Amino acid sequence: EIVLTQSPGTLSLSPGERATLSCRASQSVSNNYLAWYQQKPGQAPRPLIYGASSRATGIPDRFSGSGSGTDFTLTISRLEPEDFAVYYCQQYGSSKTFGQGTKVEIK
Amino acid sequence: EVQLVESGGGLVQPGGSLRLSCAASGYSFASRWMDWVRQAPGKGLEWVANIKEDGSKTNYVDSVKGRFTISRDNARNSLYLQMNSLRVEDTAVYYCVRETWYFDLWGRGTLVTVSS
Numbered sequence: 001e002i003v004l005t006q007s008p009g010t011l012s013l014s015p016g017e018r019a020t021l022s023c024r025a026s027q028s029v030s031n032n033y034l035a036w037y038q039q040k041p042g043q044a045p046r047p048l049i050y051g052a053s054s055r056a057t058g059i060p061d062r063f064s065g066s067g068s069g070t071d072f073t074l075t076i077s078r079l080e081p082e083d084f085a086v087y088y089c090q091q092y093g094s095s096k097t098f099g100q101g102t103k104v105e106i107k
Numbered sequence: 108e109v110q111l112v113e114s115g116g117g118l119v120q121p122g123g124s125l126r127l128s129c130a131a132s133g134y135s136f137a138s139r140w141m142d143w144v145r146q147a148p149g150k151g152l153e154w155v156a157n158i159k160e161d162g163s164k165t166n167y168v169d170s171v172k173g174r175f176t177i178s179r180d181n182a183r184n185s186l187y188l189q190m191n192s193l194r195v196e197d198t199a200v201y202y203c204v205r206e207t208w209y210f211d212l213w214g215r216g217t218l219v220t221v222s223s
Contacts, residue, residue: 035209037152044202044213045152056211088152092208095166096142096154 002027002091004099012107019076021102023089028069030093036065036074039101040085048087049074079104109133109212111203116217123193123221129186129203129214137161137181140206143188145199146216153199156188157206171197193221 003026013019023034032052037045047056049065052072062077076083084106089099115127127143142157156167156177165177176189186203198221205212 033208037210039152044215045210046213047209047211050209050211090152090209096157098152098154100151 002029002094002097004089004091004097006087006089006099006102008102009100010103010105012105013079014107015079015081017079019074019079019083019104021074021076021087021089021104023067023072023074023099025070025072025091029072029091032068033091033093034065034067034072035090035092036063037088037090038083038085039088045088076104111205111212111214113201113203113214113217116201116219118220118222119193120223121193121195121221124189124191125193125219127188127190127201127203127217127219131184131186131203131205134205134212136179136184141177141179141186142204142206142210143177143186144202144204144210144213145197145219146202147196147199150199155201158186190219193219195221197221 005024007022034052036049039045048059053065064075066073086101086103088101112130119125143155145155158165158177162179174192178187200216200218202216203214204210
């Protein structure tokens with residue numbers, strides 16, 4: 001099983017700042033089959049990024065994904081008030097596993 | 108409207124059974140793998156099971172193998188999860204999810220509580 005480790009656990013930032021979230025895999029993710037999701041309290045997760053760097057439908061371009069192999073990054077270029085949430089990475093190259101999540105909170 | 112709507116959650120005693128349903132609409136249900144993903148209260152996401160478009164292949168996370176069964180009825184655009192021998196640690200919100208390699212469409216979830 002591929003274990004995904006996200007860091008940091010919590011990120012405290014102000015609106016307008018840049019957020020950088022990390023996801024590290026215990027082994028290489030085949031075909032860079034790595035996705036990112038956003039989840040707000042009481043809501044279902046929302047897909048943001050798939051294939052490590054492709055934005056899902058309707059996702060604004062302030063969200064970007066990068067990385068390959070075992071190291072992946074989600075970047076939010078300028079935080080909007082609605083971006084404060086929990087973010088999960090997920091690999092779907094070998095079965096399916098999620099990271100434990102990173103909470104982006106208002107500083 | 109493209110959507111997934113879960114039902115069937117509730118309170119059940121340890122060792123009991125429950126059957127979750129998911130109604131799909133607005134797209135060609137029979138053309139996509141479907142999954143169940145769960146989230147324990149205050150915890151992260153855990154993939155539970157998936158099923159191929161025609162129902163011929165299924166996969167499960169180790170912790171539910173032999174207890175849970177995923178199935179589908181393409182004529183009814185419906186997905187199911189039969190959960191037997193339920194444990195306290197199965198308590199979670201269960202999401203019905205459409206798979207396009209990644210999880211591109213989620214339902215709102217249904218809460219399953221296993222408690223005596």
